[in-house]
Amino acid sequence: MSHFSPPQTRAAATADACPDPCPDAVDALEKRLRDYLPSDQVRRVRRAYEVGARAHDGQTRKSGEPYITHPVAVATILAELRLDAETLCAAILHDALEDTALPRTEIEREFSPTVAELVDGVTKLDKLQFRDRQEAAAESFRKMMLAMARDLRVILIKLADRLHNMRTLDAMATESRRRIARETLEIYAPIAQRLGMNKIKAELQDLGFRALYPFRHEVIRRRIAAQPVMRREALATIEAQLAQRLAQEGLRHTLVSRVKSPWSIYTKMRQENKSLEQVLDVFGFRIVVPTVMQCYHALGAVHSLYKPLDARFRDFIAIPKANGYQSLHTVLFGPYGAPVEVQIRTEDMDLVAERGIAAHWVYKSAGSGGSAAQARAQDWVRNLMDSQQAAGSSLEFLENVKVDLFPDEVYLFTPKGDILALPRNATALDFAYAVHTDVGNHAVAARVDRKLVPLRAKLASGQSVEVITAPSAAPGPQWLEFVVSSKARTAIRHYLKRLEHEDAVDLGHRMLDRALENQDSSFDRIPAERMEALLADMRYRRLEDLLADIALGNRMPAQVARLMVHGQEEGPASSAAPSTERITISGGERGVLSFAQCCHPIPGDEIMGFLSAGKGVVVHRLDCPNVGEYRKFPERCVPMAWDRDVRGDYRVGLRIEVENKPGVLAQVAAAVAESNSNIDSVEYRERDVAISVMEFSIEVRNRKHLADVIRRIRRLGVVHGVQRM
Incomplete structure (x- = not known):
C-alpha cells in the first residue's frame, strides 16, 4: 500500500x-x-x-x-x-x-x-x-x-x-x-x-x-563514516598493490573498494557473534574484467600477491547461484593482518549481479526469450505456484515462501551432474523432493558422495546426492520435523491430508455399511437416483465427502442410513436384529481414529468407539470409567475390535513404586528399553525418604508386549510395584 x-x-x-x-x-x-x-x-x-x-x-x-x-x-x-x-x-x-x-x-x-x-x-x-x-x-x-x-x-x-x-x-x-x-x-x-x-x-x-532499529543503524553508520586515517591509508595501499599486479599481467580491469552496508555488518555480527571492530576490520574489493578466462587469470594474479585463506574460495562462475549470480570469491591474508575479500567477475556478470532479472530485459508475449536469470526466476515462481495449490491457507503459503527465501543456499549435484540449489540445512529428503515429488514420496535413504546416509542427513555444498526409493515407502508425519524446503513441506502435508481423507472415506464406508445392515439393507439396494438426490439435499458433491464426514463425526451413520432407506430420518422399526459386526482396527487408520487419553487402549483390550463431532471416532477401553456416560448416546457408540494382524505402537501409562535411591530411574529406563519399548515421558508423582512413585508413558505393540515390559521391570530389586494406569 x-x-x-x-x-x-x-x-x-x-x-x-x-x-x-x-x-x-x-x-x-x-x-x-x-x-x-x-x-x-x-x-x-x-x-x-x-x-x-x-x-x-x-x-x-x-x-x-x-x-x-x-x-x-x-x-x-x-x-x-x-x-x-x-x-x-x-x-x-x-x-x-x-x-x-x-x-x-x-x-x-x-x-x-x-x-x-x-x-x-x-x-x-x-x-x-x-x-x-x-x-x-x-x-x-x-x-x-x-x-x-x-x-x-x-x-x-x-x-x-x-x-x-x-x-x-x-x-x-x-x-x-x-x-x-x-x-x-x-x-x-x-x-x-x-x-x-x-x-x-x-x-x-x-x-x-x-x-526498524534507528539507533543501531545510526551507531554502525557513524562508525563506518568515522574510519581511522590509518585504515583509509591501508585500504589505499592494498588497492594500489592490486591494481599494479593486475596491470603487470596485462589485464584490462576496473577495481573498486567495497564498503559494507550497516545491515550486512549488523547481520554478520549477529550470525557470527562478532564485535563491531571484528566485522569492520575486513577490506573488500571488486575486480571487473572483460572475459571469463580473464577472471581466472586475475584470480591467479591476486593469489600471487597475497596468500589465500584456506577453504574460503568460492567459484560461482562454474556453479552459479540459483538467482543467476556469477563471480569468483576469495579471501586473502592481507599485509596488515586483516582479511581482504575479493570478488572477480565480467562486466556482464556485474550487470546481472546488480539488476538480476531486470538485466538485458527482453520480454515476449508468448513467454519465450529473456535472459537465463529470467528463466531461473520463472522456474522458481512456477515451483512456488505448485506449492500454493497444496497449501491450506494464504498464511501457510506465505510461511512457505519465507522458508524458500533463505539467504544462504547449498549447491548439490545429481548423479547426472545437474546442479540443484536448496536452502541452508537442507536434508537428503529435501533433495529428493527437489528432484521430483514422486521421488520424495518414495524415498527411503540416500547416497551422499557414494556413502549411505539416512533421509534426515544434512547436506553441504558440492556434494553429489543419489536418492534411493522403494515403491512401498510413503511420507510420515515425522518427516515434517526435519525438512526445511517449502516444496518438501508442502508435498508431505498434501500427502498426509490425502491419506487422512482416504482413511476417513474407508472408515465412513464401513460405519455406514453396518448402519444399513441394521436397516435390513445395503449399498447395492439403494437406487442410484435416491443416492444422488440425497447427496444433493445434503450438499455433497460426491459420496466420498459424505463418508469422510461420517468418519469425522459430523454425520450420524444411523441417520444417514435411515434417509437412504426410507427417505426420512425416522424410519419404521427394522425386523432384523442389530448387527453384531464390529469395525476392526488394523493400525493404519491413525488419521481418523484417536485413542482416548483417559484409558489408553492397546491391542488385546476390549474396546468401543464413540463418535465425537469434528474428532471422528475416539477409541475407549470397555472398562473405562467414561463408557457408562457414553452409552446414554447409543447412536454415537461404535462396536469395535482389534484386527488379528494389528500393527503399530500404542501409548500406555505405568505407575511404578521404587526405592528412593540414586540411579533407580536409569535402571527402570534400561529395563523398558531392553523390552523394545520407547519411553515418551517420565514424571515423579510422590517422593518421601524411602519410596518414590514414577509415572511412565511408554509405547507397546499389544497387551502381551506390555506384560513383558511389566515382568522385566518387576524383576528389578529396587522396584516395589508396577501397575497400568
Missing part, C-alpha cells in the same frame, strides 16, 4: 484540462527514456502519466505531496533498470484501480490488455473482508505471486513501489513504519535477492534496518 491520504475535495478533471502536478519529475523521466526507447513509446508513457494524474487528481500522500508523484517515482526507478514501455505505463497506473474510479476497461482501451493485467497484478485485495491484517496481507501476497507467475514484471513494479515507499517512510506513524520495515526485511528484500537484484535488495535492507 502506498502512503495515501484521501482528498479533502475531489477536483473535477477532464481530458482537456489534465493536471500537471509534477512536471519536473516527468520531464526527467522522459529524458531518461529517450536514451533507450523509441519516441512513440515515450509518448505512451507520457499518456499514462496524463491518465494517472487525472485519476489521482485531488489525492495527496501522507507527506502532503500530490499523490501522482509516487507512481512517477516508481516508474523512474524502473527506467533506471531500462524496462519496457508497458511496464512503465503499468507502474504509473499501479494504484489507479485500487484508489481511484478509473475502470480497468479504460486502461485496456487506452493502452493494452497486458498493461491492465500488470496493474491488476499489483493491486491489493483491500475490498475483500479478512479476519485480520495478517490474513489480508498474506492473501494480497498470494495474489501478487500468482500474477507474477503469469508475468515477472509484476514483481519488478512491486519492488520499485516498495523501494519508493521505504525512501519516504518518515511520513508514516511509528507503528506503521516498524510494520512496513519488518515486512520489507522479511519478504521484499529476500525476493529482490532471490531474483538477483542486489542493488535494490541492498537499499531495501538499509532503509528497513534504519526504520
Whole structure:
C-alpha cells in the first residue's frame, strides 16, 4: 500500500484540462527514456502519466505531496533498470484501480490488455473482508505471486513501489513504519535477492534496518563514516598493490573498494557473534574484467600477491547461484593482518549481479526469450505456484515462501551432474523432493558422495546426492520435523491430508455399511437416483465427502442410513436384529481414529468407539470409567475390535513404586528399553525418604508386549510395584 491520504475535495478533471502536478519529475523521466526507447513509446508513457494524474487528481500522500508523484517515482526507478514501455505505463497506473474510479476497461482501451493485467497484478485485495491484517496481507501476497507467475514484471513494479515507499517512510506513524520495515526485511528484500537484484535488495535492507532499529543503524553508520586515517591509508595501499599486479599481467580491469552496508555488518555480527571492530576490520574489493578466462587469470594474479585463506574460495562462475549470480570469491591474508575479500567477475556478470532479472530485459508475449536469470526466476515462481495449490491457507503459503527465501543456499549435484540449489540445512529428503515429488514420496535413504546416509542427513555444498526409493515407502508425519524446503513441506502435508481423507472415506464406508445392515439393507439396494438426490439435499458433491464426514463425526451413520432407506430420518422399526459386526482396527487408520487419553487402549483390550463431532471416532477401553456416560448416546457408540494382524505402537501409562535411591530411574529406563519399548515421558508423582512413585508413558505393540515390559521391570530389586494406569 502506498502512503495515501484521501482528498479533502475531489477536483473535477477532464481530458482537456489534465493536471500537471509534477512536471519536473516527468520531464526527467522522459529524458531518461529517450536514451533507450523509441519516441512513440515515450509518448505512451507520457499518456499514462496524463491518465494517472487525472485519476489521482485531488489525492495527496501522507507527506502532503500530490499523490501522482509516487507512481512517477516508481516508474523512474524502473527506467533506471531500462524496462519496457508497458511496464512503465503499468507502474504509473499501479494504484489507479485500487484508489481511484478509473475502470480497468479504460486502461485496456487506452493502452493494452497486458498493461491492465500488470496493474491488476499489483493491486491489493483491500475490498475483500479478512479476519485480520495478517490474513489480508498474506492473501494480497498470494495474489501478487500468482500474477507474477503469469508475468515477472509484476514483481519488478512491486519492488520499485516498495523501494519508493521505504525512501519516504518518515511520513508514516511509528507503528506503521516498524510494520512496513519488518515486512520489507522479511519478504521484499529476500525476493529482490532471490531474483538477483542486489542493488535494490541492498537499499531495501538499509532503509528497513534504519526504520526498524534507528539507533543501531545510526551507531554502525557513524562508525563506518568515522574510519581511522590509518585504515583509509591501508585500504589505499592494498588497492594500489592490486591494481599494479593486475596491470603487470596485462589485464584490462576496473577495481573498486567495497564498503559494507550497516545491515550486512549488523547481520554478520549477529550470525557470527562478532564485535563491531571484528566485522569492520575486513577490506573488500571488486575486480571487473572483460572475459571469463580473464577472471581466472586475475584470480591467479591476486593469489600471487597475497596468500589465500584456506577453504574460503568460492567459484560461482562454474556453479552459479540459483538467482543467476556469477563471480569468483576469495579471501586473502592481507599485509596488515586483516582479511581482504575479493570478488572477480565480467562486466556482464556485474550487470546481472546488480539488476538480476531486470538485466538485458527482453520480454515476449508468448513467454519465450529473456535472459537465463529470467528463466531461473520463472522456474522458481512456477515451483512456488505448485506449492500454493497444496497449501491450506494464504498464511501457510506465505510461511512457505519465507522458508524458500533463505539467504544462504547449498549447491548439490545429481548423479547426472545437474546442479540443484536448496536452502541452508537442507536434508537428503529435501533433495529428493527437489528432484521430483514422486521421488520424495518414495524415498527411503540416500547416497551422499557414494556413502549411505539416512533421509534426515544434512547436506553441504558440492556434494553429489543419489536418492534411493522403494515403491512401498510413503511420507510420515515425522518427516515434517526435519525438512526445511517449502516444496518438501508442502508435498508431505498434501500427502498426509490425502491419506487422512482416504482413511476417513474407508472408515465412513464401513460405519455406514453396518448402519444399513441394521436397516435390513445395503449399498447395492439403494437406487442410484435416491443416492444422488440425497447427496444433493445434503450438499455433497460426491459420496466420498459424505463418508469422510461420517468418519469425522459430523454425520450420524444411523441417520444417514435411515434417509437412504426410507427417505426420512425416522424410519419404521427394522425386523432384523442389530448387527453384531464390529469395525476392526488394523493400525493404519491413525488419521481418523484417536485413542482416548483417559484409558489408553492397546491391542488385546476390549474396546468401543464413540463418535465425537469434528474428532471422528475416539477409541475407549470397555472398562473405562467414561463408557457408562457414553452409552446414554447409543447412536454415537461404535462396536469395535482389534484386527488379528494389528500393527503399530500404542501409548500406555505405568505407575511404578521404587526405592528412593540414586540411579533407580536409569535402571527402570534400561529395563523398558531392553523390552523394545520407547519411553515418551517420565514424571515423579510422590517422593518421601524411602519410596518414590514414577509415572511412565511408554509405547507397546499389544497387551502381551506390555506384560513383558511389566515382568522385566518387576524383576528389578529396587522396584516395589508396577501397575497400568
